[in-house]
Amino acid sequence: SPASGGGTFARPRSAGMVRPIRPRRNRRADWARRLVRETVVTPDDLIWPIFLVAGKGVREPVATMPGVVRHSVDEAVRAAAEAAGLGIPAIALFPYTDPALRDAKGSQALNSDNLVCRACKAIKDSVPEIGIITDVALDPYTSHGHDGLLEDGRILNDATVEVLVQQSLVQARAGADVIAPSDMMDGRVGAIRAALEAEGMIDTQIMAYSAKYASSFYGPFRDAIGSSATLVGDKRTYQMDFANSDEALREAELDIAEGADMIMVKPGLPYLDILRRLKDRFAMPTFAYQVSGEYAMICAAGERGWMDRDRCMMETLAAFKRAGADGVLTYFAIDAARMLNDA
Numbered sequence: 001s002p003a004s005g006g007g008t009f010a011r012p013r014s015a016g017m018v019r020p021i022r023p024r025r026n027r028r029a030d031w032a033r034r035l036v037r038e039t040v041v042t043p044d045d046l047i048w049p050i051f052l053v054a055g056k057g058v059r060e061p062v063a064t065m066p067g068v069v070r071h072s073v074d075e076a077v078r079a080a081a082e083a084a085g086l087g088i089p090a091i092a093l094f095p096y097t098d099p100a101l102r103d104a105k106g107s108q109a110l111n112s113d114n115l116v117c118r119a120c121k122a123i124k125d126s127v128p129e130i131g132i133i134t135d136v137a138l139d140p141y142t143s144h145g146h147d148g149l150l151e152d153g154r155i156l157n158d159a160t161v162e163v164l165v166q167q168s169l170v171q172a173r174a175g176a177d178v179i180a181p182s183d184m185m186d187g188r189v190g191a192i193r194a195a196l197e198a199e200g201m202i203d204t205q206i207m208a209y210s211a212k213y214a215s216s217f218y219g220p221f222r223d224a225i226g227s228s229a230t231l232v233g234d235k236r237t238y239q240m241d242f243a244n245s246d247e248a249l250r251e252a253e254l255d256i257a258e259g260a261d262m263i264m265v266k267p268g269l270p271y272l273d274i275l276r277r278l279k280d281r282f283a284m285p286t287f288a289y290q291v292s293g294e295y296a297m298i299c300a301a302g303e304r305g306w307m308d309r310d311r312c313m314m315e316t317l318a319a320f321k322r323a324g325a326d327g328v329l330t331y332f333a334i335d336a337a338r339m340l341n342d343a
């Protein structure tokens, strides 16, 4: 007791020796570790982002992301079936757009026959049990690589939101289950929700990239969708400053008030503090995006024999869940689900 100076956990003393309290007892054996384990990762926690490309029978490797390929629509259907077979609940679609089809306004985003829409329809037909998440932002479609409309070097907010609303409707009509705005324009979640309601698409979920930071960890992704070479400037006038944390609370609060069903933090591992704050504050379904650069780092170190790729993968996934994530978007999804199913 405090009165006797022993603190809350008074140590038993004998012959003047302080005997330690022994937390290691619970770590002694595998059965004991399993018994007291607080966090468990299952395939249900995984969302697999996949890249799309034109053609048929195409599986085109992404140089900066070992093991990741761009899939033609028919291959995306096979990939979706594989994911479903492993128990992965949902996939997220990202297109590589032919440079000849990119323009300043990102017009292809509104083409109801674009790669994402065709993939949505084909996957819904063949693999109806898997959830489909589609990204809302203009960067795969713009010649300048920005997520919004560019005028005199500035990203226009409200004009961009109008286009994003149309993009969302096009995707929802094609069969997307979850609309995931990753653009960070102000007011887009509310505008998208209102438009979905007005069209009677009351079941379409919105997963908001609520706390999306202007990050250098997106490098390999921009290679994968072919926007890195063309990106003019950076995205710091709309993506968040990585020095900020309270700002993430304000962003998430707005997205929830505007109608988001789920919120997300991105990137993942360097932002576990943000994840924990959002989960504790809002108690919403909260996701982490383990982004392309995080994937590339682990793979690169694994290839060099500097770290064990698969063990690092499983450790990071458990870390996301421990920090409060309900699930993780990760390029490791297939490998992780296989390991979890075999264990």
Ligand code: PBG
Residues within 6 Å of the ligand: 135, 136, 137, 138, 139, 147, 182, 183, 217, 218, 219, 220, 221, 222, 235, 290, 291, 292, 293
């Ligand atoms: C585009 C978008 C990006 C990512 C997902 N959606 C890149 C960016 O904002 O530049 C990054 C994903 C990754 O790095 O894995 N709006």
